[in-house]
Amino acid sequence: xxxTLKIDSATPRHMKGELNMKKRVMGKLGISSSAFGLGCMRFxxxxxxDSVIDEQKAVSLIRRxxxxxxxxxxxxxVYLDKTSEIVLGKALLDGYRERVTIATKMPAEAVHNREExxxxxxxxxxxxxxxHIDFYLMHGINREKxxxxxxxxxxxxxxxMKKAGKIRYKCFSFxxxxxxxxxxxxxxxxxxxxxxxxxxxxxxxxxxxxxELAGSKGIPxxxxxxxxxxxxxxxxQNVQALYDAFPVKRSAVEWAFRWxxxxxxxxxxxxxxxxxxxxxxxxxxxxxxxxxxxxxxELKLMDDVRSAYIxxxxxxxxxxxxxxxxxxxxxxxxIFSSWNNVSLYDTDPKDSWELGFILKNGAGxxxxxxxxxxxxxxxxxxxxxxxLQLAWKDLKQG
Ligand SMILES: NC(=O)c1ccc[n+]([C@@H]2O[C@H](COP(=O)([O-])OP(=O)(O)OC[C@H]3O[C@@H](n4cnc5c(N)ncnc54)[C@H](OP(=O)(O)O)[C@@H]3O)[C@@H](O)[C@H]2O)c1
Ligand code: SF4
Ligand code: SF4
Numbered sequence: 001x002x003x004t005l006k007i008d009s010a011t012p013r014h015m016k017g018e019l020n021m022k023k024r025v026m027g028k029l030g031i032s033s034s035a036f037g038l039g040c041m042r043f044x045x046x047x048x049x050d051s052v053i054d055e056q057k058a059v060s061l062i063r064r065x066x067x068x069x070x071x072x073x074x075x076x077x078v079y080l081d082k083t084s085e086i087v088l089g090k091a092l093l094d095g096y097r098e099r100v101t102i103a104t105k106m107p108a109e110a111v112h113n114r115e116e117x118x119x120x121x122x123x124x125x126x127x128x129x130x131x132h133i134d135f136y137l138m139h140g141i142n143r144e145k146x147x148x149x150x151x152x153x154x155x156x157x158x159x160x161m162k163k164a165g166k167i168r169y170k171c172f173s174f175x176x177x178x179x180x181x182x183x184x185x186x187x188x189x190x191x192x193x194x195x196x197x198x199x200x201x202x203x204x205x206x207x208x209x210x211x212e213l214a215g216s217k218g219i220p221x222x223x224x225x226x227x228x229x230x231x232x233x234x235x236x237q238n239v240q241a242l243y244d245a246f247p248v249k250r251s252a253v254e255w256a257f258r259w260x261x262x263x264x265x266x267x268x269x270x271x272x273x274x275x276x277x278x279x280x281x282x283x284x285x286x287x288x289x290x291x292x293x294x295x296x297x298e299l300k301l302m303d304d305v306r307s308a309y310i311x312x313x314x315x316x317x318x319x320x321x322x323x324x325x326x327x328x329x330x331x332x333x334x335i336f337s338s339w340n341n342v343s344l345y346d347t348d349p350k351d352s353w354e355l356g357f358i359l360k361n362g363a364g365x366x367x368x369x370x371x372x373x374x375x376x377x378x379x380x381x382x383x384x385x386x387x388l389q390l391a392w393k394d395l396k397q398g
Contacts, residue, residue: 021069021283022290026267028218029169029191033101035261036286037072037222038065038279039272040088041079053080055087062091064276066099068283072268074194074222076105076139077124089129097130103194103222104128105139105173108148117157121166135192135222136167142176146184155188173224174206181206182213196225197266198232199259199302200309215265222268223260228345232256236346239308246301254285259302261289312346314339314394315387316380323374323384331363332374332384339391349395365392 023032043058062073073092075084085104092100104124111117125131136158138149149155158170169191174181185193193214195206202208214221227233235243235252243252250258260269269286273279294302317336326332338354341347349355358364365388374384 021071022261022286024267024291026192027215027220029220031101033268034069034071034286035267035269035289036065036070036282037074037103037268037270038062038070039224039270040073040075040084042272042274043080043084043087053083053087055090058087059091061273061276061279062088063096065273065279065283066096068279070283071100072103072222072270073100074103074224074270075128076107076137077110077120078105078107078139085124085127089127093129101134101168102128102130103135103137103171104133105137106154107139108141108145111152111154113152114157117152117154121161125166132166132168134168135171136161136169137192137194138172140175141172141184142174143180143183146172146180146187174210176205178205178207178209181210185210185214185217185219190219192220192222192267194222194224194270197221197223197260198226198228198256199306200228200232201225202306211263211265220267221265222270223266224270226260226269226271227253227256231341231345231347234346235305236309236312236344238311239305242301242305242308246297248298251281253281255302255305257282257285258289258294258298261286262291262294262299264291266291309344312344314343314391315382317382318380320379322377322379326368326374327371328367328369329361329363330365330367330374330388331358331361332388334358334363335365335388335391335395338395342395352395355395365389 022035024035025032040062043053043061073088075088077085079085088102092102106117106120110120121136125133138145138154141149155170158167161167162170171190171192171194172184173194174184175196181195195210197206197211211221233253239252243250243255257269260266271282273282315336317333317340319333319337321333323332334354335358338349338352338358341354342349342352368385368388370385372385375382378384
């Protein structure tokens, strides 16, 4: 049984009809969408393991968002141990499906030929309990994955499925450097792209250049990681001081979403919410933001905030990998990236996925024998050997 939400004086404003979710036109598609799109990758109760969904709570969160005006829902075949699509399908019963558009994705790892692509799409339609998917994405591609998708005929398959009415739009989500994004964007006829973007990632991944390139072609852009997976929601002290000193008081989350929605090429901003309060807060924020809304002072504040974050950088490693491979298996750029990110966002090293990956692969700084091969290769002339030991001490003590 699904919980029925009772309306009383503590009821959020959107449930009393006092808020109107801002809509944005999705580029050349000409359709409109809520600016806030709900990401269905999280939904973990605090006491749950990583892949366990409290199904009733998740259904209630999804419906709360839709009742508040959200019309865009993002999931993927692999999310939450392949259960996210099932839960979304259940949430969209009782007339909710007709009120929204769904985005889901095909992972390269799961398909090797047309028969497998057909079977996967049919499985996803069944899990979602729908006869069509609105936005169908090649999941998390870079140049290598795109070449693979082309080699198995995925672009033609997507086109055929559009004609058959099983999907409406051919799209991709992207993780990689800008040059690869530009190549993929120009290499096919895309209906939508999904990129990682936030005020810290202007020069990272597709970045502002990628966003504007897609915008110039009329291709709608959906944003993921707008809060960097939640890291931008909790400002470290030097950043909070800047927010506090600004005449208009807003939370770190509100500043981050406001900055994103200010950009006219952004169509939808995804946010994965774990609690009803986060849904309500995001509904409130997205009611107030639209393209071109930020004043010069506000834009300067966000530049200062970015600089304040960057000032927390531990080491100027660019991740170029000239030092790799280390003959002793040390993941040098991975350790430096984890060290920087933990410092930048003031997070617990235990929550660093990069550190987890390094530990799992036995690629820690404890393997370094000080041979010096990496220092000779580093174009930044970094004192790698000493820095690795400092980084390892910080990360392992955290
Ligand atoms: N295609 C891909 O390769 C890919 C990759 C990543 C994400 N995605 C999609 O993009 C969606 C969005 O990414 P994301 O979930 O990483 O988004 P995000 O907005 O960057 O981070 C979501 C996290 O932000 C925090 N948060 C959200 N609203 C908040 C609020 N009002 N106040 C305080 N904290 C708040 C929560 O953190 P706490 O956990 O601390 O509560 C939440 O888990 C995902 O759900 C997924 O659907 C796709
Ligand atoms: S000095 Fe250490 S990290 Fe650098 S190459 Fe040698 S073993 Fe690897
Ligand atoms: S060569 Fe230097 S800058 Fe490049 S990844 Fe290695 S440590 Fe970082």
